[in-house]
Structures are given as C-alpha cells and as structure tokens.
Amino acid sequence: MTATTDFTHDPAAKSWVSGAADHPDFPVQNLPLAIFSTDDGRIRGGVAIGDYILCLPASAELLTGEARKAAEAADALHLNAMFAMGPAVVTELRHQLFRLLTDTSRQAELEKHLHRDDVTGLHVPFHVGDYTDFYTGIHHAENIGSLFRPDNPLLPNYKYVPIGYHGRSSSIRVSPAQVKRPSGQTKAPDAEAPSFGPSKRLDYELEMAIWIGQGNDLGEPIPVGEAESHIAGISILNDWSARDIQAWEYQPLGPFLAKNFHSTVSPWVVTLDALAPFRSAQPARPEGDPAPMDYLAHDTSAAAFDVQMEVFLSTAKMRAGGDAPHRLSTGPMTAMYWTAAQLVAHHSVGGCNMQTGDLLGTGTLSSGEDGGEGSLIELTRGGKQAIALPNGETRTFLEDGDEVIIRAYAEREGQPRIGLGECRGTVVG
Amino acid sequence: MTATTDFTHDPAAKSWVSGAADHPDFPVQNLPLAIFSTDDGRIRGGVAIGDYILCLPASAELLTGEARKAAEAADALHLNAMFAMGPAVVTELRHQLFRLLTDTSRQAELEKHLHRDDVTGLHVPFHVGDYTDFYTGIHHAENIGSLFRPDNPLLPNYKYVPIGYHGRSSSIRVSPAQVKRPSGQTKAPDAEAPSFGPSKRLDYELEMAIWIGQGNDLGEPIPVGEAESHIAGISILNDWSARDIQAWEYQPLGPFLAKNFHSTVSPWVVTLDALAPFRSAQPARPEGDPAPMDYLAHDTSAAAFDVQMEVFLSTAKMRAGGDAPHRLSTGPMTAMYWTAAQLVAHHSVGGCNMQTGDLLGTGTLSSGEDGGEGSLIELTRGGKQAIALPNGETRTFLEDGDEVIIRAYAEREGQPRIGLGECRGTVVG
Structure with missing residues (x-):
C-alpha cells in the first residue's frame, strides 16, 4: 500500500x-x-x-x-x-x-x-457485534498510572501486551449525541461506605475508532502481516468515562458501568486507502523497551498514521454568550504504542474471531506534552487543578450542558487535507 | 410469580x-x-x-x-x-x-x-448483542482471591457492587463444542520476560447463563422490582479460561484473551415460569455484611433458584476405555451473592441499555465446601494439587481431548424434575 x-x-x-x-x-x-x-x-x-x-x-x-x-x-x-x-x-x-x-x-x-x-x-456506520477498547496511548497510560502509582506508572505487562478490554456495543451512538450523566456507586477515599448518585467526575476520552472489515473464523488468528487488510477504516471515538464510578468498581475485573452508559463515534469511515499519503513510521520504541514478540513483529516503516485530533469544549454559558468552542487539547494518533495491525493480530491470536463492524478503540491518545492531554482527568491532574475557560468559567470535570467536540484530520505539505469530520456529544442531566 | x-x-x-x-x-x-x-x-x-x-x-x-x-x-x-x-x-x-x-x-x-x-x-438460542460476565459466586471469589491475597481474599467493593465485566459475544458457541486451546503470552513468576505458546492452564468455569428477554432504552434503568420480567430464562454456561494468559494480561483492565477464545452455552432456554416451583429465599447475608443499596433492594424471599449444577470430566483415555465421565464437583445456583434481578438492575442503573438476547453469566458458582469447586484452579488449589481420576490419570488443568460436561437441574420433593440439559465441550489442540 x-x-x-x-x-x-x-x-x-x-x-x-x-x-x-x-x-x-x-x-x-x-x-x-x-x-x-x-x-x-x-x-x-x-x-x-x-x-x-x-x-x-x-x-x-x-x-x-x-x-x-x-x-x-x-x-x-x-x-x-x-x-x-x-x-x-x-x-x-x-x-x-x-x-x-x-x-x-x-x-x-x-x-x-x-x-x-x-x-x-x-x-452508526456499522452494526457493531463487539467493541473492544485498547489502551495503546502510552502517555495516557503513564498519566493515569502516575495518579495511582507515582513511582511506577506503567504495569510490567504494558510494553509486551497490547492491553485491552471488552466494551459495551449496545450503547454506541453516533455524533451528535446527547449523553445522559450516569448514576452509580462511588466511594470517597475517606468514606466508610459507598454512596449512590450522579457521577461527579464525568470525563471524555480522545480516541480513534478502528473498524473491522473482513473478519476471521474462530480459532484462526489473523497474522500481523495481513492484519491491515482486515481494517475497514477509522473514525473518531469519544469513550465517555465516569471516573468516580470507575475508581470504586474496577477491581479486579476492569471498567464496567463507568464506561458502558454511552460511547460516541463520528459517522464517517475514512479508509486506509485515503490515509495512505499520511502514513509514517511507527515511532521508535524508547531504548530499553522490549521488541514486539514474533506474532506482533511486522514492518512498521509506514504503519502509523499522521492523524491529528483536537478536542473542544462548548459550555451552555459559552453558547449563550455566542463564544466559539474552546480548544482544550490536541492528541496525535502516532501516540499509539502499538500499530493498528498489532491490535488486530493480538486480538485474534488466541483464536478470537473478529467480525465485520467490530469496533476497536485505540485508547485515549495523549501526546505526552502539556496541551496534549486526552482527557480531563489528565488535564486537571486528577481533578486537582481546575482549567480556566476564556469566559471565566472553570472546569475539573464535565457539567450538564457541556458539549465536547472532537475533530481529527490528516495534513501534509502538498496533499489536500483529509478530514475525519467530528464527534460531538452534549452532557445532559 | x-x-x-x-x-x-x-x-x-x-x-x-x-x-x-x-x-x-x-x-x-x-x-x-x-x-x-x-x-x-x-x-x-x-x-x-x-x-x-x-x-x-x-x-x-x-x-x-x-x-x-x-x-x-x-x-x-x-x-x-x-x-x-x-x-x-x-x-x-x-x-x-x-x-x-x-x-x-x-x-x-x-x-x-x-x-x-x-x-x-x-x-445458540439468541443473537447475542452483548455478553456480560458477573462474579456473583462469593465462594469462587473467595477461593480465587485467597490464591492471590490469602489474608484478604475479597476486595472492599465486593459486597456493595455486583462485580462484572464485558465479555466477547462473537465466540459464544453452543454445546456440544470443540474448544481450540488458545495460544498467548504468559509469564512465569520467575521469568525475566513473557513467552508465547499454547495455554498450559486451561480451565472450565461452572456458570449459569441468564438471557435478557425485553430490553430497556438507553438512559432508562430497569428498577430492581421489574428486573425479573426482563429475563427470558436461563441456560448453562462454561466460561472457558486460560489462567496463565489471564494472570499476565489482566492488569489493569481485566480479562481479555484469557476468556474470549470461546464460551459454550447449553441450547435450552428454561423459563423462570418453569422454575417457579424451585424458587427459594436468597440466602441471608452473613452477619456484618452491608445491606444492598436502595437500587438493589427488593423482596428476596423467593428470588433465588434451587438449581444444582454438576461438572464431569471425560478424558480421551476414559472414552477409549469405555469409562463413564467422572464427576469432578457440584455447584448450586444459590451460591450467587446477588440475585438475578439485582444483576439486571445494576447493569442498567447507569443507563446502559440491555437488548433481547443479551447474555449475563453468573460467574463461577462454587459451594464453599470441598467437592463444590466450580473450576480446576479451585479444585487443584491453583494447580498445586493434582486430582486423581478413577482410571489412574491425574489432572491439574485440561489436556487436549478432555471433554467437560456440565449438567444442571432443579429437583424438589413432589415436583417433576426440571432439567437444563447439558453443556459439553472438548478441548482440541
């Protein structure tokens, strides 16, 4: 290609x-x-x-x-x-x-x-049989990990295993979406027992969606060298997350109600053919990182995609005041520690069958630099540092009426810009 | 009812x-x-x-x-x-x-x-949109937890939150099934780095399947008092698990390839109507356990089901020798710490929409007594104590050619026995 x-x-x-x-x-x-x-x-x-x-x-x-x-x-x-x-x-x-x-x-x-x-x-462009969310944004993993384990943000498996988990298909909706704030159990660190109520730490996650084109039969893994031919294309994904529900529920089996109330995708499937002029080498692994195991090893000289994402916030007050959405941060698709091909190969290596329309989320893509945080929990350092909006409002997490707009595009000198469109969702109480 | x-x-x-x-x-x-x-x-x-x-x-x-x-x-x-x-x-x-x-x-x-x-x-009786596996077998949770945390087997959230995670729909198959042994990354505790190969710790899990009948709209939780009317019926579920893959991959987002290579269900959907004569009170919570939170509180005087499960092993050598399958253990459906209604109410309380045909696994149902272990990892104390089969063979985990047969039924004096049929699967290399 x-x-x-x-x-x-x-x-x-x-x-x-x-x-x-x-x-x-x-x-x-x-x-x-x-x-x-x-x-x-x-x-x-x-x-x-x-x-x-x-x-x-x-x-x-x-x-x-x-x-x-x-x-x-x-x-x-x-x-x-x-x-x-x-x-x-x-x-x-x-x-x-x-x-x-x-x-x-x-x-x-x-x-x-x-x-x-x-x-x-x-x-929603596909009937989604299964939705899997990966965790390939290494800077996001470091940012989140450092909130819980300052000295050891990445777990020992991170650089060997493309970490992922199964998500919820039924609640995937298309942009523009109304996102109802979920209620659930939360427990403050100093509380005796959990309490129940609307999430107070509702967040977005800046992700890309990878759609499966042709699948594989159960028990027949997709070799990494053929994996890209099983990808239909990509869209934008906002994996809305209730951080307070997640913190209390996620041990030992992972996120559940914290994520399954809604996920928003952008409607347009941009093919890998269209993105071919924007391919780049998968960023070199930092020195000392292990090489991918054989079943994940492939030619990565053009396996990444120079896609830029931007996330904007438009509060109800901003809209009433006629203010333009405020850009919170940007994130590059090249922040993926694993290539799209590696995700497909890993997912199927134990025999799991992929089906047309399956959705793979990349995980939140943060750049690793200030201004490149892919979620509010990162931007606000775990909710401790409120961000100031141009109209004087502040935010730690999302409030009712807040609209989150993610845009993504590929740009390169001498080529027409290829856009992914946008992924919008408004929080309702 | x-x-x-x-x-x-x-x-x-x-x-x-x-x-x-x-x-x-x-x-x-x-x-x-x-x-x-x-x-x-x-x-x-x-x-x-x-x-x-x-x-x-x-x-x-x-x-x-x-x-x-x-x-x-x-x-x-x-x-x-x-x-x-x-x-x-x-x-x-x-x-x-x-x-x-x-x-x-x-x-x-x-x-x-x-x-x-x-x-x-x-x-498979339903088109399964989403599969969720719960962890309601409290004795299983204690048995597994004690292998990792002998002093503190249950995590602090267990008695407040019906713990569950999203599973993989695409690889659900009906009994009798051929189950291909998955390959994946595993890491021995004393190894420097992981290695790749067929799972050496392949296990079954004795579970019941709860099928969703009518669903709910996104953002509209199902009240616990109405939850049973959303259940179509139950079947038997074997949630095959690769313990060695799971141990290495599951932090921090839960099981992934360790479970998604295959799940087997029995074909018959037994309705709650048919099981009405076998209802019983949900077992009282041990003294000191917290009461269910309001959204999970309901009349549990007839909310449990006296369903007995039995798991049998038939090795290739046993079949060649004309030996009958050997019963490994039994497990009662009343080992569920949460009622079926509570699982449905919890799943939807944040707004997640359930759809007809969704599958909820109960989690492994162990009785808490010797002979009541719902998986080999429990029966063999983490693979440390091999079990002896009548023909002289021993097992810690499943070998190629092993057939696992789960049967379940409800029995009560004066009533015809109501059977769930059986759930069979044979491991192939």
Whole structure:
C-alpha cells in the first residue's frame, strides 16, 4: 500500500462537485463512507464529497463489476455487507467513484444522486457485534498510572501486551449525541461506605475508532502481516468515562458501568486507502523497551498514521454568550504504542474471531506534552487543578450542558487535507 | 410469580408424548425453548418435550392470539423476536402448548410437528448483542482471591457492587463444542520476560447463563422490582479460561484473551415460569455484611433458584476405555451473592441499555465446601494439587481431548424434575 501508485492520491485532482476541492475534510481524495437518511425516511450508505453525500445504491447503475455490487450492498441500515466483500472491492468502488466525480462529462448523470438539503441524519456506520477498547496511548497510560502509582506508572505487562478490554456495543451512538450523566456507586477515599448518585467526575476520552472489515473464523488468528487488510477504516471515538464510578468498581475485573452508559463515534469511515499519503513510521520504541514478540513483529516503516485530533469544549454559558468552542487539547494518533495491525493480530491470536463492524478503540491518545492531554482527568491532574475557560468559567470535570467536540484530520505539505469530520456529544442531566 | 397459581406446575400432569412423563429433563412442566435444525436444512425455534422437539412455527396453526404470533416469530435463526414480545406472551405460549401436549384429543394434530430422528443440531438460542460476565459466586471469589491475597481474599467493593465485566459475544458457541486451546503470552513468576505458546492452564468455569428477554432504552434503568420480567430464562454456561494468559494480561483492565477464545452455552432456554416451583429465599447475608443499596433492594424471599449444577470430566483415555465421565464437583445456583434481578438492575442503573438476547453469566458458582469447586484452579488449589481420576490419570488443568460436561437441574420433593440439559465441550489442540 504505497501512496504513489494510487491515482486517487493525485493532489491536483478536483471534483466537479461545488466546493469539494476546497473542503477541509472531504475532497475527492477522501471519499469516506457513512450511513445516512433523507427526509423521505430512506436510510442507506453514502460517500462524502464536499458538503454533499453521494447515494451509493442510486449510483450503482453508473458503476461496473464488483464496485457496482458493493454500491448495491450499501442499500442497508449498516455498511457491514459492503465491507464484508473485502478491501479490494472497496478500493475498486472508491476508484470508480473518484473517476466519476472528477470527470465533468459524468456530472449530469451523477449529480442527481447527491444529497445535502434533504439529509436528515447520519447513523452508526456499522452494526457493531463487539467493541473492544485498547489502551495503546502510552502517555495516557503513564498519566493515569502516575495518579495511582507515582513511582511506577506503567504495569510490567504494558510494553509486551497490547492491553485491552471488552466494551459495551449496545450503547454506541453516533455524533451528535446527547449523553445522559450516569448514576452509580462511588466511594470517597475517606468514606466508610459507598454512596449512590450522579457521577461527579464525568470525563471524555480522545480516541480513534478502528473498524473491522473482513473478519476471521474462530480459532484462526489473523497474522500481523495481513492484519491491515482486515481494517475497514477509522473514525473518531469519544469513550465517555465516569471516573468516580470507575475508581470504586474496577477491581479486579476492569471498567464496567463507568464506561458502558454511552460511547460516541463520528459517522464517517475514512479508509486506509485515503490515509495512505499520511502514513509514517511507527515511532521508535524508547531504548530499553522490549521488541514486539514474533506474532506482533511486522514492518512498521509506514504503519502509523499522521492523524491529528483536537478536542473542544462548548459550555451552555459559552453558547449563550455566542463564544466559539474552546480548544482544550490536541492528541496525535502516532501516540499509539502499538500499530493498528498489532491490535488486530493480538486480538485474534488466541483464536478470537473478529467480525465485520467490530469496533476497536485505540485508547485515549495523549501526546505526552502539556496541551496534549486526552482527557480531563489528565488535564486537571486528577481533578486537582481546575482549567480556566476564556469566559471565566472553570472546569475539573464535565457539567450538564457541556458539549465536547472532537475533530481529527490528516495534513501534509502538498496533499489536500483529509478530514475525519467530528464527534460531538452534549452532557445532559 | 407464585408457583401455586400456574396450572403448568401441576405435578400430576402428563404429556401424551412417549417417554415425556419420565424424562429427567424435559417433562411437560418444563417446555424449554431452543433453535434447532433438521435434515432438510431448516432452522427454527422449538420446544423440548421428552426426547422430542415440537416445531414452533409449524404448531402456530393450533395456537391462538399472541401465542400464535409468538410461535410464528420463532420461525427465525434466533429466539430474539419471540422473546422481544414480552414475558406475558411467552407465558401464554407455554400455557397453550401445555394444554395441547397434555390433551390426548389433540395428539393427532400435534404429533406431526414433533421431531427427533431428523434433528441435526441445536444452535445458540439468541443473537447475542452483548455478553456480560458477573462474579456473583462469593465462594469462587473467595477461593480465587485467597490464591492471590490469602489474608484478604475479597476486595472492599465486593459486597456493595455486583462485580462484572464485558465479555466477547462473537465466540459464544453452543454445546456440544470443540474448544481450540488458545495460544498467548504468559509469564512465569520467575521469568525475566513473557513467552508465547499454547495455554498450559486451561480451565472450565461452572456458570449459569441468564438471557435478557425485553430490553430497556438507553438512559432508562430497569428498577430492581421489574428486573425479573426482563429475563427470558436461563441456560448453562462454561466460561472457558486460560489462567496463565489471564494472570499476565489482566492488569489493569481485566480479562481479555484469557476468556474470549470461546464460551459454550447449553441450547435450552428454561423459563423462570418453569422454575417457579424451585424458587427459594436468597440466602441471608452473613452477619456484618452491608445491606444492598436502595437500587438493589427488593423482596428476596423467593428470588433465588434451587438449581444444582454438576461438572464431569471425560478424558480421551476414559472414552477409549469405555469409562463413564467422572464427576469432578457440584455447584448450586444459590451460591450467587446477588440475585438475578439485582444483576439486571445494576447493569442498567447507569443507563446502559440491555437488548433481547443479551447474555449475563453468573460467574463461577462454587459451594464453599470441598467437592463444590466450580473450576480446576479451585479444585487443584491453583494447580498445586493434582486430582486423581478413577482410571489412574491425574489432572491439574485440561489436556487436549478432555471433554467437560456440565449438567444442571432443579429437583424438589413432589415436583417433576426440571432439567437444563447439558453443556459439553472438548478441548482440541
């Protein structure tokens, strides 16, 4: 998978779709996929081009071969059937769409399948069979670990095992989401017994979502060298967390109610094809770190993705005052200690079967520098240092009415910017 | 829900189906549900009666009202649509089936829908959206905890929080199953670094499966007093565990690859209606234990179920020698520290939405006495004391070719025995 051989990476290519060439997220070089609905009640798959969505099933008549079948398979409530056809088919679909969308002679045929003003919403792009959240953000792991174990923030297994746990599929929702503050048991360190009530330490987590395309059979691990071909693409993930519930419940089996009340994903699936020009070498492991074990060892010279994430906060008072959302921090996808391929290989190495539409969270991605904290618990040093907002408000954790907006994009000199769109959620009491 | 008002609990009732009255598991008082297939390739829902399966969709023509619709909804690959109709509908279906199966004047109409010799298999009864495994077996928690923390086996949250974690849905399989031994990272306590290979400490876990019938909306907790009406029924669960993989990976986020390679369920869903005569008071909490918090407090005078479980081992050598399976231990469902209703209420109290077909494991149910250990790690005291089998073999953990058979049943003087059937799995290398 190299950037240079794929004509869809041609930076000079421009779509005839109005505004697409200058769109900050969705130029013709991106063509991310989503499930969308229109005011006639219809739900189906589409492709973003500028501010428009091209209806996939309606476009099928203009496509040929496997690409046509893929567009037809997108006539569904989820993208599972389409991505289950395999990466070569999705590549071919994007190639044919790229040609049509850059060829002005096809404009008349295609533009009748573009939607904008009649779009009523976007949906969770996949039926998610299983959701796994990893913990690959090493700086996040260090930041969190140092709150509990200042002298020894990383546990001994961290640099050997891609640490992860099973999450809750049923409560995954699409951006923009209303996130109801969870109630649960919490126990103050000095309290005799726990008490019950709404979480007082509600937090966001800045993550990327990795979607599984083709799965594997039970008992048949995916070799790390083939793992990327099982990835459909990536989105943005906010893994909302109730820190006070988590602290009391998580021993010995891990987070449960602290995380399962809601997880928000952005609607657009950006393919690894679209991100190829933004590949980079997986950052070298610090000296002294163990080499990945054989089943995790692969060529990492282009296994990371230069994707930048930004998180913004918009409080109710800010919105009432007409203030723009305030950027809290940024986080790079290259903060992953393990590559996406290593996550897939590890997940399946014991025989666990992955299925199309499975969601892998990267874990919170913090940069390791001030301003690069991927959650409020890190930004506020465990809730001890409130952050000041430009309008005079302060925050340690999220309050009702707070909207968290995560944006992500890939940018590189000489290439059109490839955007992931945004992942928004508002806390409600 | 009292035993006395339901005519299907009449111990004198007998079905006209040959052998059903004396069947150890499936007399007419049980009528558990499953998904089955026949040699014509058809898959659909059925009800056990003796050694036969009554086809639900085919029987619909003999039913009326909602019961008929329920039988029609069982014309599917899973029982989700049928159980989503709600507990009253399923009760009515069982009532009408009971009348037909005990009324000899209906025999001719009904017996053409009975299957036995053409049955080719049973299937996982539900499409499982999410699988949660609890840790309610307090004696198991004490046994496991004492291996790691002899002076303080139970963590401080255990008696306040129904501890649970999210499991893996995709690898749930039905009995009889072939269970491939997982490979993974393990680290001996005295080793410098982990190594990779097949698990050497493969274990079973004796659990019950609780299936969710009707779910709840995100953000709308299920009150504990209504929780039982959200339970479709119960089955047997073997939550296979690779202890050596678990020991190395589980900090800080809980078990992952140690559990997700395979979980086996028994095929028959035994309803709480069928188990009503076997209800008992939830065992009193030991003096000094905290009372359940308000959201978990309910009338527990008949909230437990007198279900007995038994686990048998059949090694390849035993089978070759014609030896019967050897009973390793027994475990009572009343070893649950929390009631089934409390598990449902806790799971949803933060707003998490349950869906029809969700699977809740009880956690390993050990009795707290010798012979009542629900797993090999308990039976062998952490692998230190091998157990002797009657044919001279010994075991600490499972070897390739070992078959684990779990049976469960409810028995009480004056009532026909209600069986759960069995949950079988054979380890393959």
